[in-house]
Amino acid sequence: MFKLILSNLRQRPTRTCVSVIAVALGVALLLVSMGLSYGQLVDTVRRAQGIGGDFILQSSEASVIFALNSGTIPVRVQKVIEEVEGVEAVTPILAKFLGDQFHIVFGIDPESFGRVNSTLSFVEGGRFSEPREVIIDTIYANSKKMKAKDPLQILGHEFTVAGVFREGIGARVLLPLTTLQELNGTPDKATMFFIxxxxxxxxxxxxxxxxxxxxxxxxxxTAELQEIMMDSTPVFKEFVTAMVCISVTISFLIILLAMYSTITERTREIGILKSLGASKSYIVRLILNESLLICAAGVGLGFLATFVVIELLVAAFPTLPVAISLFWRVTAAAMAVIGGTLGALYPALKAAGMDPVKALGYE
Amino acid sequence: MSEMIGITRRKDVVVVEDLQMVYRVGKMEVPALRGVDFSVKEGEFVAVIGPSGCGKSTLLHLIGGLLKPTSGRILIEGVSISSVSDVARTEIRRQRMGFVFQSYNLLNTLTAKENIALAKRIQGNGYYEDGSAQKILRMLGLENKMEHKPWELSGGEQQRVAIARAVINRPAILLADEPTGSLDSENSRMVLNMLRELNSDYGQTIIIITHDPEAAATADRLIEMRDGKILNRVQNMFYAMGEKRS
Incomplete structure (x- = not known):
């Protein structure tokens, strides 16, 4: 059967290639979109956890997507939190999303930040000591080709890079809390407290x-931040569901079209197989296995395409976080196979149910 | 005469009883067979002749289990294929029938050897290569054509491959629908000789449908059909006398 399937696929190379490419497109679309969205989410979580707090305190209506919040809590709340039994240290953070640069900056109080965080280390320069100084992480420095003492524009004001720290802590750019409060128009306010x-x-x-x-x-x-973020990110679940549905639909429609046209073209062949005594299940398996082979090739090509696209994206935008987990690889492959199998099912059953005499007489 | 007695003692491989077949075309009913009765004994070579539209092909397709009759009975080695399920009919076709068609009906994507092996695989419901495809192609003088695709073979060669495919599983009955209909006279003779040899040397039961008088003359017995009925049953005297054919 495998030889017959291979020879059939080779016989119609254009259709086979187009089908494989279309399945690959569905797989790559799912993996790239999931890789980018999960990458962003996982990276945000990792860097938030990198600050070192065990808890994050926010106002009741605030989102765990820090970029969506503003400074709403008075900084003096820090003292009240520190009085709670079992609290070691508290640091206020003001988050500000820079729309023009599409990234978030954190305003931090160096003294209390140092009590909560113990992992901030510099590859160049050191902490800021002046209001118009910032520190940037290694990824930001590499992507912008910046180093200590370089100027940096934030919210229309010029800052100087005081140091470059190892990435993985808070935001890519950290600046003095009071400076950001002033620029943001929210004096004495913080977005959240890391405890x-x-x-x-x-x-x-x-x-x-x-x-x-x-x-x-x-x-x-903070240990549960990823799950909470996934649950509370607006339309994230809907986005994931939509991408999965699109991937399945692409595979389904392409395989349905390819297999339907193939069984129409091969009506006589199906009649011959039936005259040789091929059972309905044999014909169904023949068509399904053919579609499975197309899907398998599509999945392989989709993985390759994803790798190439991600490499190109990361080369173009070095700060872009990408995370393609094994779960999503398996899901993308499964969706392609499920879509393909469902798409091949109707043509397979139609082929199996063909009248052998009519099929043999098909021109 | 003793040969004739020998024939009558052989068991019936095919028994057709009051076979009727009506096709429905829209609201119209078109009768193709109107009560056909005959039997074919093991090792017999029977030719069904008659004008186009007389029901010959329908009869062959019914015997081969490709169609289900409107009424009547067909027994293949004592088993009624007209009353069994589609699955059982397919099983009988797979295990006990071999088909040869006018248009060869080889799979163009497979080589000659693979076409033959496919029939074997379908019968075994799995893959195994026991060399029988090569053996039979060698026997039919096609040993140099094993790896050729059908479109690389002449009409005669294609039909010989089709015959090889039909007999690879040692079927109880070989059903041939106008096997020489697309061939020139030389290739026709070659194919008829092959069928004759399969019948005389291996005892292969053959039912052939033909317009070709030469093909009909190769058979032991002729059944002449007209308007869905059997008109004449003629014993080929040449065969009845037990003389060897050229």
């Missing part, structure tokens, strides 16, 4: 104490 618990106290106990004390605030465990 570090004492090591000797159970996290759940600190969490309960915080909830009890700040019942009108949103308190998020």
């Amino acid at each position: 570090r618990a004492k090591e000797e106290v159970a996290l759940e106990q600190v969490y309960e104490s915080l909830q009890e004390r700040f019942e009108n605030y949103k308190i998020t465990k």
Whole structure:
């Protein structure tokens, strides 16, 4: 059967190639879009966790997508949080999304930030000491080809790069909290507080104490940030569902079209197979296996195309985070195969049900 | 005479009883067979002759289990294929029938050897290569054409490959629908000789449908049809006398 399938696919190279490319397109579309959206999400989570706090305290209506929030909580709340039992350190952070540069900057208070975070290390220069100084991470520095002492424009104001830190902590650009408060027009306000618990106290106990004390605030465990972000990101689930549906639909329609036209062209061949005693299940398996082979080739090509597209995107936009997990690779392959199999099912059943005498007489 | 007695003692491979077949074309009913009765014994070579539209091909397709009759009975080695399920009829066709068509009906994407092997694989419902395809192609003088695709073969060669494919599984009955209809006289003779040899040397039961008088003359017995009925049954005297054919 495999030889017959291969020879049939070779017999119609254009259709086979177009079908494979179309399936690959569905796979690549799913993987690239998921890779970029999950990449953004995972990267945001990783960098938020990189700050080092165990909890994040935000106003009740705030989103865990930091870019969507503004400065709404008075900085003096920091003192109240520090009084909660089990809290080791607290640092306020003001997040500001820069629309023109499409990235987020964090305003930090270096002193309290240093108590919460213990991993900030510099590859060049050091912490800022002046209001118009910033520090940037290695990815931002590489993508903008910047180094310490270089000027940097933020919100229409010129800053100087004081140092370049190893990426993975907060935002790509960190600047003094008071400076960002001033530029943002929200003096003495913060977007959120990162809270570090004492090591000797159970996290759940600190969490309960915080909830009890700040019942009108949103308190998020940083360890659960990814799940919470996925659940609360606007239309994220709908986007994922739409991409999966598009991928399945592409495979379904292409394979349906390819297999339907192939069985029409091969009506006589099906009649011959039936005259040789091929059962209905044999004919169904023949068509389904042919579509499976196309899907398998499409999945392979889709993976390759995804790799090439991602490499090109990352080369063009080095700060672009991409995360294609094994789950999504398996999902993309499964969607292509499921779509392809469903698409081939109707032509396969139609072929199996053909009248052998009419099929043999087909010209 | 003893040969004739020998024939009558052989078992019936095909028994057709009061076979009727009516095609529906829209609201019209077109009768193709109107009560056909005959039987074919093991090792017999029968030719069904008659003008176009007399029901010959319908009869062959019914015997081969490709169609289901409107009424009547067809027994293949004692099993009624007219009353069994589609699955069972397919199984009988797979295990007990071999078809040869006027237009050869080889799969163009496969080589001569692969076309023959395909029939074997379908019968076995799986892949195995036991060399029988090569053996039979060698026997038919096609050993140099094993790897050729059908379009690289002449009409006569294609029909010989089709015959090889039909007999590779040692079917109980070989059904041939105008096997020489598309061939020139030399290739026709070659194909008829092959069929004759299969019948005389291997005892292959053959039912052939033909317009070709030479092809009809090769058979042991002639069944002449007209308007969906059997008009004449003629024993080929040449065969009845047990004389060897050239």
